[in-house]
Amino acid sequence: MFWTQGLCPIKFLISSFILFPSLKNPNESGTVSNNDSKKKDPNGPMYYNGIYHQFYQYNPNGSLWGNIVWAHSVSTDLVNWIRLAPAIERTTPSDINGCWTGSATILKSGRPAIIYTGADTEKRQVQNVAFPKNLSDPYLREWVKPHDNPVIQPVGRGLNPGQFRDPTTGWIGPDGLWRIAVGAEVDGHSAALLYESEDFVRWDRVDHPLYSSNASAMWECPDFFAAMPGENSGLDMSAAVPDGAKHVLKMSLDGSDKYMVGVYDLKGDAFVPDTVIEDRRLWSRIDYGNYYASKSFFDSKKGRRVIWGWTNETDSSSDDVAKGWAGIHAIPRTIWLDKDSKQLLQWPVEEIESLRGKQVRHQGLELRKGDLFEIKEIDTLQADVEIDFELTSIGSADPFDPSWLLDIEKQCREAGASAHGPFGLVVLASESMEEHTSVHFRVYYRSQEKHMVLMCADLRKSSLRPELYTPAYGGFFELDLEKEKTVVSLRTLIDRSAVESFGGGGRVCIMARVYPAALVDDGGTRMYAFNNGTSTVRVPRLEAWSMRRAQVNKG
Numbered sequence: 001m002f003w004t005q006g007l008c009p010i011k012f013l014i015s016s017f018i019l020f021p022s023l024k025n026p027n028e029s030g031t032v033s034n035n036d037s038k039k040k041d042p043n044g045p046m047y048y049n050g051i052y053h054q055f056y057q058y059n060p061n062g063s064l065w066g067n068i069v070w071a072h073s074v075s076t077d078l079v080n081w082i083r084l085a086p087a088i089e090r091t092t093p094s095d096i097n098g099c100w101t102g103s104a105t106i107l108k109s110g111r112p113a114i115i116y117t118g119a120d121t122e123k124r125q126v127q128n129v130a131f132p133k134n135l136s137d138p139y140l141r142e143w144v145k146p147h148d149n150p151v152i153q154p155v156g157r158g159l160n161p162g163q164f165r166d167p168t169t170g171w172i173g174p175d176g177l178w179r180i181a182v183g184a185e186v187d188g189h190s191a192a193l194l195y196e197s198e199d200f201v202r203w204d205r206v207d208h209p210l211y212s213s214n215a216s217a218m219w220e221c222p223d224f225f226a227a228m229p230g231e232n233s234g235l236d237m238s239a240a241v242p243d244g245a246k247h248v249l250k251m252s253l254d255g256s257d258k259y260m261v262g263v264y265d266l267k268g269d270a271f272v273p274d275t276v277i278e279d280r281r282l283w284s285r286i287d288y289g290n291y292y293a294s295k296s297f298f299d300s301k302k303g304r305r306v307i308w309g310w311t312n313e314t315d316s317s318s319d320d321v322a323k324g325w326a327g328i329h330a331i332p333r334t335i336w337l338d339k340d341s342k343q344l345l346q347w348p349v350e351e352i353e354s355l356r357g358k359q360v361r362h363q364g365l366e367l368r369k370g371d372l373f374e375i376k377e378i379d380t381l382q383a384d385v386e387i388d389f390e391l392t393s394i395g396s397a398d399p400f401d402p403s404w405l406l407d408i409e410k411q412c413r414e415a416g417a418s419a420h421g422p423f424g425l426v427v428l429a430s431e432s433m434e435e436h437t438s439v440h441f442r443v444y445y446r447s448q449e450k451h452m453v454l455m456c457a458d459l460r461k462s463s464l465r466p467e468l469y470t471p472a473y474g475g476f477f478e479l480d481l482e483k484e485k486t487v488v489s490l491r492t493l494i495d496r497s498a499v500e501s502f503g504g505g506g507r508v509c510i511m512a513r514v515y516p517a518a519l520v521d522d523g524g525t526r527m528y529a530f531n532n533g534t535s536t537v538r539v540p541r542l543e544a545w546s547m548r549r550a551q552v553n554k555g
């Protein structure tokens, strides 16, 4: 965002913190250019020869979806970006109607390869490859498409040629062959179809999918990666995966990115989830807010896995046309698996901290019922805030009801004040509080050892403007009383229209877009820590920073 990708418009690149602190229009956050353009799914992120590459779905001709090409930006630090000319354009019969989502893979020779979906002359979805024209160009500006394209046709039993797209990064199977998975709808159900190849150009469909499910229809943007439980270093899918590693299959559906944790059964050449959950409302989510089509990559520079997601505008299409751009990318996040292999954890990449400027720090605050503590002296439009909340009288928590998990947003909308919550952070608030966005927690009793924390990003009062999408997003995470005592942590990055929050050290992440009129009218907004629960909450640590703008070359 701000500063970096998050805030980029569809034209991309980065978000506003960084980028456009002086803009008056909240919609401008993260915008990187004034062009009419639409930015969407992150595609083919990779680190190659000292350079991070970010490609993305992009409409060069307007701020609504269409004419999709692969735009291209490069960076040495994931914060400051140079925008290049599009890398893949609609030039061949197999992508003339769109160069859609795909992935990058570093081949055994060290040469990168891209595999992406093309919408062909008949609007069938086919898979194409592209390779760098000149490996000695540090930015890999030009990509060539071999005549072999399309390398995968939408054929085979039950396959819907209009629902067959978004190939993953490749990995090598025990037989030394490359594998990829492609999102598909087969006989009306979702599947990650498996393909194998010796040379990344000739592909054969494996007789079974990597994984399929009758619980949903088409899966978009599948991502498949290995992770070592409890280690926040990442694993390279093109290298040998160590014993003890787990695998994660992520898929985009129902407007959100969900995932399953399991193992990659080498013998069966298939993903086997640890738990099969029939009701997809209960599938784990990468982010509980506005975050879609994410894609991860192994960052060999820092030995970590990094994930990027797209966050759409939630004002109207006519707003997109009027402002001339739409869509930003969230801040790149380090992603890893917890030690129990139950859930993924995420945290903004450490490089974002290089944008931290003026800091304020408070210790030992106490927030009694109804208290509002103003966080002053930083730029409230572009800020990074970290707060630890410590509960008192934990024994009095209200009981947790598991049925809430079926509709967490309802719980965020309807739950009233309780012993432990809501407490949290109010951002982008107008002086009168008529407009404000609240990121907060409520803590419920589950067992003697474990409590459940409901984290919400409530946008219902975020703007006085009509016709915006202003939900109350929410997710639950467990609080382990023995390990964590009673401390619930929050980190929120505000970058004008982007409010990106990480609860419980990254167990629940919520990306939100807000468009407060006060940002335009008053030229300033306020920020508070608050407690509306009946028990006092201590704040042993509150640190906040103004965020500088990243360097983004508009190209």
Ligand SMILES: OC[C@H]1O[C@@](CO)(OC[C@@]2(O[C@H]3O[C@H](CO)[C@@H](O)[C@H](O)[C@H]3O)O[C@H](CO)[C@@H](O)[C@@H]2O)[C@@H](O)[C@@H]1O
Residues within 6 Å of the ligand: 040, 041, 057, 065, 068, 100, 101, 117, 165, 166, 220, 221, 293
């Ligand atoms: O850009 C194509 C890639 O984007 C993905 C995931 O974001 O699919 C999006 C999808 O929707 C787009 O097209 C719709 C019109 O057909 C439009 O209403 C929507 O706003 C767009 O995001 O693209 C396909 C094809 O149109 C549609 O089925 C999807 O919902 C990814 O799967 C694509 O590779």
